Amino acid sequence: KSPKCKCSLQSGRCVRALRRCPRLDPGALGVRPTARRWASSDAPKITTHYSIHPRDQDPRWEGTEMERFADQADVVVVGAGPAGLSAAIRLKQLALAEEREVRVCVVEKASQIGAHTLSGACLEPSALNELLPDWKERGAPLHTPVTEDIFSILTEKHRIPVPMLPGLPMNNHGNYIVRLGNLVRWLGEQAEELGVELYPGYAAAEVLFHEDGSVKGIATNDVGIAKDGSPKDTFERGMELHAQVTLFGEGCHGHLAKQLYRHFNLRQNCEPQTYAIGLKEVWVVRPEKWRPGRVEHSVGWPLNRNTYGGSFLYHLNEGEPLVALGFVVGLDYSNPYLSPFREFQRWKHHPFVAPTLEGGERIGYGARALNEGGVQSIPELTFPGGILIGCSPGFMNVPKIKGTHTAMKSGMLAAEAVFPRLAVLEEDSAPSAGLHVPEYAESLKASWVWKELHAVRNIRPSFHNYLGLYGGMVYTGIFYWILRGKEPWTLKHCGLDSDQLKPAKECTPIEYPRPDGKLSFDLLSSVALSGTNHEGDQPAHLTLRDDSVPVERNLAIYDGPEQRFCPAGVYEYVPTDDGAGMRLQINAQNCVHCKTCDIKDPSQNINWVVPEGSGGPAYNGM
Amino acid sequence: MSGRVLVGVKRVIDYAVKIRVKPDHSGVVTEGVKHSMNPFCEIAVEEAVKMKEKKLIKEVVAVSCGPQQVQETIRTALAMGADRGIHVEVSAKEYESLGPLQVSKILAALAKKEEAQLIILGKQAIDGDCNQTGQMTAALLDWPQGTFASEVTLEAGHVKVVREIDGGLETIKINTPAVLTADLRLNTPRYATLPNIMKAKKKKIANVKPADLGVELASKLQVLRVDEPPQREAGVKVESVDDLVGKLKEAGRI
Numbered sequence: 001k002s003p004k005c006k007c008s009l010q011s012g013r014c015v016r017a018l019r020r021c022p023r024l025d026p027g028a029l030g031v032r033p034t035a036r037r038w039a040s041s042d043a044p045k046i047t048t049h050y051s052i053h054p055r056d057q058d059p060r061w062e063g064t065e066m067e068r069f070a071d072q073a074d075v076v077v078v079g080a081g082p083a084g085l086s087a088a089i090r091l092k093q094l095a096l097a098e099e100r101e102v103r104v105c106v107v108e109k110a111s112q113i114g115a116h117t118l119s120g121a122c123l124e125p126s127a128l129n130e131l132l133p134d135w136k137e138r139g140a141p142l143h144t145p146v147t148e149d150i151f152s153i154l155t156e157k158h159r160i161p162v163p164m165l166p167g168l169p170m171n172n173h174g175n176y177i178v179r180l181g182n183l184v185r186w187l188g189e190q191a192e193e194l195g196v197e198l199y200p201g202y203a204a205a206e207v208l209f210h211e212d213g214s215v216k217g218i219a220t221n222d223v224g225i226a227k228d229g230s231p232k233d234t235f236e237r238g239m240e241l242h243a244q245v246t247l248f249g250e251g252c253h254g255h256l257a258k259q260l261y262r263h264f265n266l267r268q269n270c271e272p273q274t275y276a277i278g279l280k281e282v283w284v285v286r287p288e289k290w291r292p293g294r295v296e297h298s299v300g301w302p303l304n305r306n307t308y309g310g311s312f313l314y315h316l317n318e319g320e321p322l323v324a325l326g327f328v329v330g331l332d333y334s335n336p337y338l339s340p341f342r343e344f345q346r347w348k349h350h351p352f353v354a355p356t357l358e359g360g361e362r363i364g365y366g367a368r369a370l371n372e373g374g375v376q377s378i379p380e381l382t383f384p385g386g387i388l389i390g391c392s393p394g395f396m397n398v399p400k401i402k403g404t405h406t407a408m409k410s411g412m413l414a415a416e417a418v419f420p421r422l423a424v425l426e427e428d429s430a431p432s433a434g435l436h437v438p439e440y441a442e443s444l445k446a447s448w449v450w451k452e453l454h455a456v457r458n459i460r461p462s463f464h465n466y467l468g469l470y471g472g473m474v475y476t477g478i479f480y481w482i483l484r485g486k487e488p489w490t491l492k493h494c495g496l497d498s499d500q501l502k503p504a505k506e507c508t509p510i511e512y513p514r515p516d517g518k519l520s521f522d523l524l525s526s527v528a529l530s531g532t533n534h535e536g537d538q539p540a541h542l543t544l545r546d547d548s549v550p551v552e553r554n555l556a557i558y559d560g561p562e563q564r565f566c567p568a569g570v571y572e573y574v575p576t577d578d579g580a581g582m583r584l585q586i587n588a589q590n591c592v593h594c595k596t597c598d599i600k601d602p603s604q605n606i607n608w609v610v611p612e613g614s615g616g617p618a619y620n621g622m
Numbered sequence: 623m624s625g626r627v628l629v630g631v632k633r634v635i636d637y638a639v640k641i642r643v644k645p646d647h648s649g650v651v652t653e654g655v656k657h658s659m660n661p662f663c664e665i666a667v668e669e670a671v672k673m674k675e676k677k678l679i680k681e682v683v684a685v686s687c688g689p690q691q692v693q694e695t696i697r698t699a700l701a702m703g704a705d706r707g708i709h710v711e712v713s714a715k716e717y718e719s720l721g722p723l724q725v726s727k728i729l730a731a732l733a734k735k736e737e738a739q740l741i742i743l744g745k746q747a748i749d750g751d752c753n754q755t756g757q758m759t760a761a762l763l764d765w766p767q768g769t770f771a772s773e774v775t776l777e778a779g780h781v782k783v784v785r786e787i788d789g790g791l792e793t794i795k796i797n798t799p800a801v802l803t804a805d806l807r808l809n810t811p812r813y814a815t816l817p818n819i820m821k822a823k824k825k826k827i828a829n830v831k832p833a834d835l836g837v838e839l840a841s842k843l844q845v846l847r848v849d850e851p852p853q854r855e856a857g858v859k860v861e862s863v864d865d866l867v868g869k870l871k872e873a874g875r876i
C-alpha cells in the first residue's frame with residue numbers, strides 16, 4: 001500500500017512542492033549539522049518558516065521592504081473567542097456608561113467569527129447572565145436546556161450507571177447545551193453593535209514591545225511568502241496594532257502566550273500546564289433516536305484505567321435531530337501507540353452509544369486541545385502592557401468539563417480592571433509604555449472563578465495513583481462531593497505531558513478495529529468534514545527547531561507518536577525517495593489548529609506558529 | 623470614454639467546505655457556513671485594479687446582488703482596490719431563485735446607468751457553475767464579449783483578449799465597451815490586507831433595488847429537488863475481453 005494514496009489531494013501538492021525546495025546549507029543558517037545516518041540521503045530540510053530561518057540572514061529577502069503600517073487603538077484583543085469577545089463587549093459597555101470613546105480592536109485568525117471554535121458544550125449561563133442579562137431577548141442561541149443527565153462507566157460490552165447526585169461536579173441542572181461556535185458568532189454580533197472593531201481573517205503573528213520592554217501591541221501575519229520561504233509577488237507585511245494594553249485570548253496553548261511565558265518568566269511559580277485533546281463530531285440522527293436536552297457522559301472503555309479521558313454525547317434541540325458527541329483523552333498518556341482519534345472512533349461502536357447513531361449522518365468533525373491543569377497551572381496573568389484571559393492561561397473546571405463560563409468571566413474582569421486605567425489619548429500622541437494592570441489578577445482571585453477552581457483543584461491529580469480512574473472517582477466522591485474541596489492539601493500534577501511517553505519498545509501496540517464507514521470513519525474523510533484549508537504556497541506553520549529530530553528521536557524511540565495523536569493527519573512518516581530510510585512529511589494544509597502536537601511532542605521540537613490568516617478549519621456551530 | 627469598469631463579485635460557499643444538502647432537498651445548507659468571494663471574481667477584481675494602477679482606466683466599481691451579507695464581499699473588493707461598491711438588494715427568499723438571467727439584466731441596467739466602459743466578471747461561479755452571466759450580459763447590451771480571458775490588453779477604443787479555448791489559445795480584438803470574463807490564469811489576486819480593509823470601511827457602498835433598475839426578479843426556472851451525487855460504487859473486475867463486452871451489453875452501453 002503506497003503511502004501516496006493516504007495523502008489528500010492538497011497534501012499531495014504539498015509533497016511535490018516540498019520536493020522542489022532548494023537545498024540550503026544548514027551551516028550557513030546557524031542550524032547545527034546533524035549526524036549522517038544513511039549514506040545516500042542528507043538530513044532533509046523540512047522547515048522553511050522565518051521563525052526558524054530568520055529573513056535578515058536570508059539573501060532572498062535582500063531589498064524587500066519590511067516596514068509595516070501601524071495604527072493606534074486603546075485596547076487590542078487577540079482572539080475572538082468567548083473570553084476575548086466578553087472582554088471587548090464589557091469594555092464598550094463601560095465606555096458607553098461613562099460616555100467615553102474607547103477604541104477596541106479584536107483580531108481573529110479564523111475567516112469568520114466562530115469558525116475556529118470547538119467545544120462540547122454544556123454552558124453554565126452564569127457569566128452570560130452577568131454580561132448580557134437580556135440575552136434571551138437578544139436572541140442568544142441557547143435553545144437547549146439540559147433535561148436528562150446520564151453518567152456511565154463503560155466496559156467493553158456493558159455499562160455501569162452512576163447516579164448524577166446534585167452536588168457532583170458534572171451535574172448539569174440549569175445549564176444549556178449549546179453549539180459554541182454559534183454562541184461565539186452571536187457574541188461577535190453583539191460586540192459589533194457596540195462598536196467593537198472585529199477583524200476576522202487576520203492572525204496576530206508577533207508581539208511588539210516598547211523600548212522599556214513592555215508590550216506595545218501586536219503585528220498581524222505577513223502574506224505572500226512562498227512555501228520555500230522566499231517572497232512572492234503578492235508579498236505584503238502585516239499591520240501593527242498598538243494599544244495601551246493588549247488582551248491575549250488565544251485559547252488553549254496559544255502561540256503568542258508561549259512566547260510571553262518565556263519573555264516575562266510568567267510560569268516560574270506555577271506547575272506546567274497539563275492538557276487533553278478533545279475530538280468532536282456532529283451527527284443528524286434518526287428522529288426516533290433523538291432525545292433533546294439529554295446529556296450523556298462516560299468514562300472507562302475503551303481507555304484503560306490509567307489513561308484519563310471519557311466521552312460526551314449531547315442531544316441538541318434546534319429543529320433538526322442533531323447530536324454533538326466527542327471523546328477526550330488526557331495528553332499525559334504514556335503509550336506512544338495510542339491514537340485519540342481511533343479511540344474516539346471505536347468508542348462509537350459501544351452497545352450503549354451505537355444505537356443513537358445508527359442510520360444517522362455525520363455532518364461535522366473537529367478537534368482541539370483543552371487545559372486540565374486547573375488552579376495549580378495558572379501562570380502570572382499580567383505583565384507590563386498585557387493580560388492573559390480565557391483558556392490561554394486556563395480556567396477550565398476539569399470535572400465539570402466546563403471552561404466557557406470562567407473564560408467569559410475572566411474577560412469581563414479584565415475589561416473592568418483595564419477600563420479605569422485607560423488614558424484619553426490625544427491626537428497623534430502614543431503611549432511609550434504598556435499598562436501593567438495587576439488589579440485584574442487580584443479581582444480574579446477574589447471572584448467565583450477562583451473559588452470554583454480551588455474547590456476542584458485536587459480531582460484531576462487524584463487520578464495519578466495505582467487505581468487510576470477508580471482511585472480518582474473515590475477521591476472525588478469523598479473530598480469533593482462530601483467535603484467540597486476543603487481539604488488543606490493541594491495535589492501536584494506529574495510534570496509536562498510531553499515527558500510522559502514511554503519508549504515504544506516498552507509498550508504494546510493497540511489493535512484498533514477498521515472503520516466501518518457507517519459509525520466509524522477514517523482520518524482523511526473526517527478531516528475533510530472540518531472544512532480545513534490553508535493557502536498551499538506558504539511555509540509550513542508546524543515548524544521544527546531541528547529537522548533531523550523527528551526521524552532520529554521521535555520515530556526511533558517513540559515510533560513517531562505524532563502520526564497518531566494528530567487528529568488531522570498532518571504528520572506522516574514515509575519512505576525516502578531512495579527507499580533507504582524514512583522521513584517526516586508535514587501536510588500543513590490539513591491542520592485544524594488543535595495545538596496537540598506542540599503539547600505532546602516528546603522532543604518538544606515542534607513549534608506551532610500561526611499560518612496566514614483565514615486558514616484553518618471552517619467549523620459551523622461546533 | 624468614462625474610464626469606469628464595473629466588476630461583478632459573488633459571495634459563494636468557500637471551496638474547501640464540504641457541501642451538505644438540506645434535509646428537505648430544496649437546496650444546500652448555507653446558514654453559518656464559511657463563505658468567501660468566488661475565486662474567479664477575485665481574479666476579475668484584480669484585473670480591474672491592475673488596469674487602474676496602470677492608469678488605463680479611472681474607476682473600479684464593485685457590484686454584488688444579494689442579501690445583507692454580500693456587503694462583506696463588496697468590502698473585500700474595496701480592500702483589494704475598488705473605488706466604490708454597489709449592493710443590489712435582493713431578499714434572502716428571492717436570492718434562492720436568482721439566476722444568471724436576472725443578474726445579467728441587473729448588470730446591463732447598471733452598466734448603462736454608470737456609463738461603464740468595461741464589465742469584468744469571473745467566468746463562472748463555483749456554486750452554480752453556470753458560465754452564463756457574462757455572455758448574457760453582453761447579449762442584452764449588444765456589446766462584444768471576451769470570455770475565458772487569460773490575458774487582456776486594453777488599448778484605445780478596443781481590447782485584445784487571449785481566450786482559453788478547447789483547442790488552445792485564441793486571440794481576438796473587440797471594440798469597447800465590452801464584457802470580459804476572467805479565467806484562472808489571467809492573474810494572481812492580491813491579498814486584502816488589514817490596513818486596506820480598514821480603509822475600505824470608509825469607501826462608499828450604494829444600495830440599489832432591482833425595481834429601481836427596471837428589472838423583474840421572477841425566475842422562469844423552478845428548482846424541483848436537490849440531491850447529493852450518487853455514491854461512487856466499487857468497480858467490477860472481469861476475467862477476459864469477452865466478459866467485458868458481455869457486461870457492457872448488459873449495462874446497455876453497447
